[in-house]
Amino acid sequence: MYLLIELLGFILGPSITAGLCYDLHDKAFNSLNCLGYYGVVGSLILFIVNLLFFLSPGHPDFLIVKNQSKHHIEVAMTTEQKVLRLHNYLDNNGIKKGIAVDAMCGLGALGIYLLKYGFEKVIFNDINPEMIETLKMNLEINDVDGGFVIYNEAFEYLDVCHADLCVIDAYPGADISEITQKAEKIADNVIII
């Protein structure tokens, strides 16, 4: 609806202004008339069209927030930031090796880091089969040829052995209450990235 109104404005504005510029007496366009008319008529048409636009049903609502810097905008972390957070967690808690679960492993960056860090075994799991395929490629590219198992299940229902560490890396805003509960049940240490 509002697009139609805007379109109408685009057609009507220049047409009416051009009509007024045409000097009937001289039978020609009068550029001086044009300038004057355009200022007044153009602004008036613009005002009316925008008024109709904002009154039309279904137009998008705009909100200008002056104190924008005080508001939180969620931006997903980069893989580098995630690895750094994991590294600091291990470092701060004196965790050096053991069995780890990368519960929502995605492309596997965190689990692969754990293997390079010194963990003897990493259990990779992701619900999405496409992620698992890319994980396998990533393991190969990173020359990881042992010390891992791969599952393709919902972590909530994964039948897994007890571990020293469980890494949870969900999408921002996802409800991970059930996943966290499961992680705390199966692992001594749980890091939520």
Ligand SMILES: C[S@@+](CC[C@H](N)C(=O)[O-])C[C@H]1O[C@@H](n2cnc3c(N)ncnc32)[C@H](O)[C@@H]1O
């Ligand atoms: C933020 S990504 C993980 C990124 C990963 N750490 C990486 O480095 O690529 C979240 C992952 O959780 C997976 N996922 C979502 N719900 C899940 C669930 N219930 N169980 C297991 N994996 C899940 C998604 O398929 C997605 O790959």
